[in-house]
Amino acid sequence: MSRNSVGDIDTLRVGNISEHSTIYGPGVRFVIWTQGCTLACKGCWNKQFWAKSGTKVKVNSLIAQIASTEGIEGITLLGGEPLQQAEPVLKIIQAVQKLGLSVFLYTGYDVEEFDKTMQACFDNSDIAITGRYIQEKRDTSLRWRGSTNQIVHTQSEFYNNLLFEERNEVEFVISEDGIVSMFGYPDEELRSWASEI
Amino acid sequence: MSTVYVQVDMPITQIHCLDEAIKMAGGTWQRPEILNQIATARGVLAMADDTINRINANYQLAKLLKELATSEPLDSINITIDGINIQLTRSHGRYTVRLPNYDSQLPQIQSCISKLQSNYQAGVKKLKQNITETLTQLEEQKDILSSEQLEGERVRLQNEKLALESANKQRVVEVTKELEEKLAARGFEIRKRMIGKKIVYQAVRR
Numbered sequence: 185m186s187r188n189s190v191g192d193i194d195t196l197r198v199g200n201i202s203e204h205s206t207i208y209g210p211g212v213r214f215v216i217w218t219q220g221c222t223l224a225c226k227g228c229w230n231k232q233f234w235a236k237s238g239t240k241v242k243v244n245s246l247i248a249q250i251a252s253t254e255g256i257e258g259i260t261l262l263g264g265e266p267l268q269q270a271e272p273v274l275k276i277i278q279a280v281q282k283l284g285l286s287v288f289l290y291t292g293y294d295v296e297e298f299d300k301t302m303q304a305c306f307d308n309s310d311i312a313i314t315g316r317y318i319q320e321k322r323d324t325s326l327r328w329r330g331s332t333n334q335i336v337h338t339q340s341e342f343y344n345n346l347l348f349e350e351r352n353e354v355e356f357v358i359s360e361d362g363i364v365s366m367f368g369y370p371d372e373e374l375r376s377w378a379s380e381i
Numbered sequence: 382m383s384t385v386y387v388q389v390d391m392p393i394t395q396i397h398c399l400d401e402a403i404k405m406a407g408g409t410w411q412r413p414e415i416l417n418q419i420a421t422a423r424g425v426l427a428m429a430d431d432t433i434n435r436i437n438a439n440y441q442l443a444k445l446l447k448e449l450a451t452s453e454p455l456d457s458i459n460i461t462i463d464g465i466n467i468q469l470t471r472s473h474g475r476y477t478v479r480l481p482n483y484d485s486q487l488p489q490i491q492s493c494i495s496k497l498q499s500n501y502q503a504g505v506k507k508l509k510q511n512i513t514e515t516l517t518q519l520e521e522q523k524d525i526l527s528s529e530q531l532e533g534e535r536v537r538l539q540n541e542k543l544a545l546e547s548a549n550k551q552r553v554v555e556v557t558k559e560l561e562e563k564l565a566a567r568g569f570e571i572r573k574r575m576i577g578k579k580i581v582y583q584a585v586r587r
Contacts, residue, residue, distance in 0.1 A: 204576045206583045325586075352586040354569070356560055360578040362394065362474060362552035364560075368584075377563060381473040381556060 193271035198241045199233040199264055203253050207355040207368040209288035209311060209328065210346060211257030214250050218273070221265035223292040227319030229375075233264035243272045247279045258286030258310070258342075267291045270301040277308045286310040286342045292317065310340040324352050324369045393469070393476045393501055394548035397449060398508065399458070402500035406493065408462035415452065419445045426537075432530060439533035446540035450547040462493045473559065474552030505545070512541050553580070 199219035204212050217230070219238025228234075250259060259280050266273045266289060277287050289309035291302075294316075298306060306312050313328055314335050321331035327350050328336060338346060354368040356378075366378040393399055400416050403409070422445050426438035458469040458476060467490055469476035478494060480487060519526070519534050526534075557580060564571050569584035 204581070206581075349587070352569075354564075354584045356582040356584070358553055358556060358560075358580040358582075360546075360553070361549045362556060364556060371567070374563065374567070381559075 193275060194243050195240050196243055196246060196269055196272040196276070197236065197238040197264075198246070199238045201249075202357070202367070204255065205260070205355060205367060207353050208260040208262060208290070209258065210286075210343065212255055213258050213260045213288065214253050214256045214285075215260045215262065216246070216276075217262055218264040218266045218269055220268055221263055221292070222268065223265055223316060225292060225317040225319070227322065228317055230263065238264075243275050243279075247276060250276075250280055250285070251283055256285065258288060260288040260290070262290035265292055267293055267298070267302045267305060270299075270305055274301055274305050274308070277305055281308065286340075289313070306337075307339075310338075310342040312337045312339065324371055325350055326369070327351050327353065330369055393498065394454075394474065394552050395505070395545060396455065396458070396548070397544060398501055398504040399476070399497070401504045402497045403460055403462070405500040405504075406462050406496045408460050408493075408497075410458060410460045413455070415445065415449050419449065432527065436529050436533040439537040443533075443537040443540040446537070446544045450540065450544040454548065454551060460493075460497075462496075463489070465489050465493055467493055474555035508541070508545060512538055512545075557582075 196216075197219040198216060200217040202215040205215045206212055208215050217233055219233050220236040221228075221230075221234050224234065250256075259276070261273060261276070273289075277289070280287060287309045289305060289312040291306070291312065291314055293302065294314055295306065306314075314337065315331075315333050318331045318333050321333050323330075323332050326332065326334075327348070336348070338348070352369055354366065354370045354374065357365045357367070359365075364378060364381055366375070370378065396413070397416060397419065400410075400412060419442065422438065422442040426435070426442055429435040429438045454471055456471050460467045460469065465486055467478055469478055471477075478490060480490065484490070515534070515538055519531060519538075523531060560582060561571060564582070564584045567586065569586045572583040572585075574581050574583075
């Protein structure tokens, strides 16, 4: 069992889900924000996903939801800290790959900090981002990450032909009743504007 | 002078639901005349005792609801609740309270806004539910009602929906315009697409 696990391999604590996003990895992706993170990176702007609360979702029902979502290339796991729930995360990774979908994993851990289950999650991901978010190294011109120390690992044939270029990406979702959600790596002014509206 | 924004968590946009929310909170405001006319028309519809009166009342109410849906939104709204005056100002397509951070009534105002917001959400939910239920009833009664009756009810319900949704649509228009301008000014390339009823902007800056 992973050292950070809560022990239930069939349940994942989820903070948020976006069924279609283009900001966290290549193509259109099903994005899962896991709930719970003890790394507490200074300047983290997903602090709402730190507490061990969220919705407890059965792994099988989450896999079924992913399977029934049309138009996605893969899933992205972020948080919170996905590898602090490594057992259910591994189950999800293995299941979605059987569906022919790719896996993009975010973790604040560095590779040398992994235990066996975390390593398996990492090894089975098509792309992984590792490393803490370091506020002093923040750079919004980076693709898929927030600070320059974070590493992009492209480690499967799925993305052999991926043309990777650094760029700043932000995604806004506006619901029919006018609620605005912002994702990605906005600059301070854009963040402040989004919080005002 | 520094200011603090007392924001409502969801966009309060529709003034007829806001009107109900204010009433439920025991407050008063300068209601636009159209809301008085709608309230009267609803009363007439509720009292209509024969088919002809009901048809006419439905059309009259439908006309007023459409007028409400297409009217210019108010720039600001002044409300009094429990002796406290609150000014809601329209910004980014919704109503917000802006106060200097040293305002001694800040906690009371926040409490009033929270009450209003909760009433407002309940009101919108109730209205939506009422529209759905009435549409279902109409469907069940379509063989017993005359075509004129059915049409009158449907037109009224359509305009109830229109009045409910138009303010949100207006907010979406204002917010998207502002967003596009902000992103373009920062040199982002924008890709806009619809996913279901949501608008998604993917902005990339190389």
